[in-house]
Amino acid sequence: MHRKTMNFTLRVWRQKSANAAGRFVDYPARNIPDEASFLEMLDIVNEELEARGEEPIAFDHDCREGICGMCSLVINGLAHGPNGSHATTCQLYMRLFDDGSTIYVEPFRATPFPIIKDLVVHRAALDRIQQAGGFISNRTGSAVDANANPVSKRDADGAMDAAACIGCGACVAACPNASAMLFVGAKVTHFARLPQGQPERDRRVLAMVGQMDKEGFGNCSNHYECEAVCPAEIKVDVIAHLNRDFDIAKLKSATVGV
Amino acid sequence: MNALLSYCRSSIGKKTIVAVTGLLLILFVTGHLVGNLQFFLPPEWINAYGHKLQSLGALLWVIRLGLLAVVGTHILATISLTLQNRKARPQGYAVPAYRASTAASRTMIVSGLILVCFIVFHLLHFTVRVVPGHTYNEEIHLVDGTVVNHEIGGFTKHWGIPLGDVPAHTVHNVHDMMVAGFQRWYISAFYIVGMFLLCMHLSHGAASFVQTFGLRSRQIEKGLTIGSRLFAWAIFLGYSSIPASVLLGLVKATGSTCCK
Ligand code: FES
Numbered sequence: 001m002h003r004k005t006m007n008f009t010l011r012v013w014r015q016k017s018a019n020a021a022g023r024f025v026d027y028p029a030r031n032i033p034d035e036a037s038f039l040e041m042l043d044i045v046n047e048e049l050e051a052r053g054e055e056p057i058a059f060d061h062d063c064r065e066g067i068c069g070m071c072s073l074v075i076n077g078l079a080h081g082p083n084g085s086h087a088t089t090c091q092l093y094m095r096l097f098d099d100g101s102t103i104y105v106e107p108f109r110a111t112p113f114p115i116i117k118d119l120v121v122h123r124a125a126l127d128r129i130q131q132a133g134g135f136i137s138n139r140t141g142s143a144v145d146a147n148a149n150p151v152s153k154r155d156a157d158g159a160m161d162a163a164a165c166i167g168c169g170a171c172v173a174a175c176p177n178a179s180a181m182l183f184v185g186a187k188v189t190h191f192a193r194l195p196q197g198q199p200e201r202d203r204r205v206l207a208m209v210g211q212m213d214k215e216g217f218g219n220c221s222n223h224y225e226c227e228a229v230c231p232a233e234i235k236v237d238v239i240a241h242l243n244r245d246f247d248i249a250k251l252k253s254a255t256v257g258v
Numbered sequence: 259m260n261a262l263l264s265y266c267r268s269s270i271g272k273k274t275i276v277a278v279t280g281l282l283l284i285l286f287v288t289g290h291l292v293g294n295l296q297f298f299l300p301p302e303w304i305n306a307y308g309h310k311l312q313s314l315g316a317l318l319w320v321i322r323l324g325l326l327a328v329v330g331t332h333i334l335a336t337i338s339l340t341l342q343n344r345k346a347r348p349q350g351y352a353v354p355a356y357r358a359s360t361a362a363s364r365t366m367i368v369s370g371l372i373l374v375c376f377i378v379f380h381l382l383h384f385t386v387r388v389v390p391g392h393t394y395n396e397e398i399h400l401v402d403g404t405v406v407n408h409e410i411g412g413f414t415k416h417w418g419i420p421l422g423d424v425p426a427h428t429v430h431n432v433h434d435m436m437v438a439g440f441q442r443w444y445i446s447a448f449y450i451v452g453m454f455l456l457c458m459h460l461s462h463g464a465a466s467f468v469q470t471f472g473l474r475s476r477q478i479e480k481g482l483t484i485g486s487r488l489f490a491w492a493i494f495l496g497y498s499s500i501p502a503s504v505l506l507g508l509v510k511a512t513g514s515t516c517c518k
Contacts, residue, residue: 011352024352077355104353111346174357176364177343181269209270218346219269219339221366222466223359237475244472246270254261 004034009102012057018114034095041094058118066091069166073119074106079170079229088231108173112215123169125215133207134187136196155193162189164232171226177218182226184212185238192245202249202258209246272335277470279332280463291496301433301512308432340367362458369455376452434511437504446501457494461487
């Protein structure tokens with residue numbers, strides 16, 4: 001079988017631990033099949049490193065089929081790389097790169113995402129935001145009949161689009177302000193558009209935004225870089241929704257209570 | 259009170275403060291432009307307009323201080339947001355790449371802070387009138403300088419509002435002051451550069467406040483982007499036309515002959 005192979009120079013961020021100083025190190029990536037994914041390419045480079053007795057490059061991954069949101073990386077300045085089709089790094093293929101080019105590989109950079117090692121960052125800040133209110137508290141019991149809770153098509157679609165978020169954190173990485181508002185907006189919108197989300201709607205948005213601010217994320221200034229890289233194609237409409245819901249909830253909490 | 263404070267400290271609260279004050283400033287620059295464009299009408303128009311504004315008395319100071327408060331709040335909130343944003347990403351990417359943002363959106367703090375310098379100069383230039391080397395033909399001497407003036411160049415009302423009673427010698431020849439003020443090319447150039455920065459600032463800001471108010475959606479996204487850019491360019495062309503027409507000699511000083 002004919003296989004086209006490619007060669008690259010990787011300029012990779014290496015950092016021993018959270019508090020160690022990091023730096024870029026160049027590695028040759030030789031004889032990479034053009035149908036290899038970006039992570040498979042890193043595997044090949046790591047095998048060579050290990051064979052030479054060097055420390056392999058640490059990076060995050062899990063499902064490798066674009067659904068779990070575990071893989072990360074900022075490649076040539078773009079979160080999840082130069083993928084035009086809204087996909088994760090594990091779904092990014094080497095044929096998209098120019099043969100012989102130099103590729104910058106960096107971790108997602110944001111203060112609330114501390115680097116654990118090399119390209120691996122700790123994204124638990126997103127989990128803590130989710131735990132602050134990204135759920136409904138009532139017991140769901142067994143599944144009810146499909147039509148027991150009528151939901152309009154518009155709201156069902158809006159909630160479904162928002163629920164597509166896989167929590168990878170690329171929005172934070174891509175935002176020039178390191179804001180997490182696309183993530184929080186998706187979680188808030190997801191519940192706010194469904195009847196099950198109504199009882200805790202105000203408390204949820206106040207708690208989640210409160211936690212988001214506490215984690216030290218930046219503030220959206222409407223660059224919309226997040227929308228451009230989101231592998232789940234979440235739209236910045238959810239940030240408008242978040243702003244709206246937060247303002248209303250704040251007003252209610254100051255007057256009638258939430 | 260506590261609720262208001264906690265709102266103002268929150269990320270979205272601060273963003274809303276920026277959006278509200280930004281909207282007020284958008285309304286101001288639009289109104290100010292409409293007023294200034296009377297420069298192209300017969301000189302009596304803008305002179306009567308200036309006279310009307312100056313005879314507002316205490317109300318004028320309320321408006322001035324109100325504007326100052328709005329500008330100050332806009333700046334304080336944006337500086338606070340920007341500092342938080344820098345803290346959230348102390349180390350940038352080695353090769354920054356952008357897909358959706360614009361040069362205008364990424365330089366809001368820069369264009370904004372330079373505009374502050376512009377505003378200070380503008381106030382010194384035309385409100386306090388202390389820019390050295392400038393003489394303004396700023397008074398209109400009516401035939402009888404001692405009469406109380408109800409009338410400028412035949413105007414007893416401006417936009418339907420009666421002119422106040424002010425001694426004639428305090429009526430400023432705003433028209434000639436503007437011509438004199440824009441006579442030097444470097445001052446006009448400074449104004450035009452300033453207006454270009456305002457244009458950049460507005461092209462992002464005029465669409466941004468709609469999103470911050472939570473009113474933007476996929477349906478209006480295109481129209482909003484185009485609309486805010488058209489608005490920003492209209493503001494730029496409108497304001498720049500004044501120094502440009504003076505430099506090109508299209509509008510000339512009228513001296514005191516403009517009135518009677
Ligand atoms: S590894 Fe699961 S989405 Fe990439």
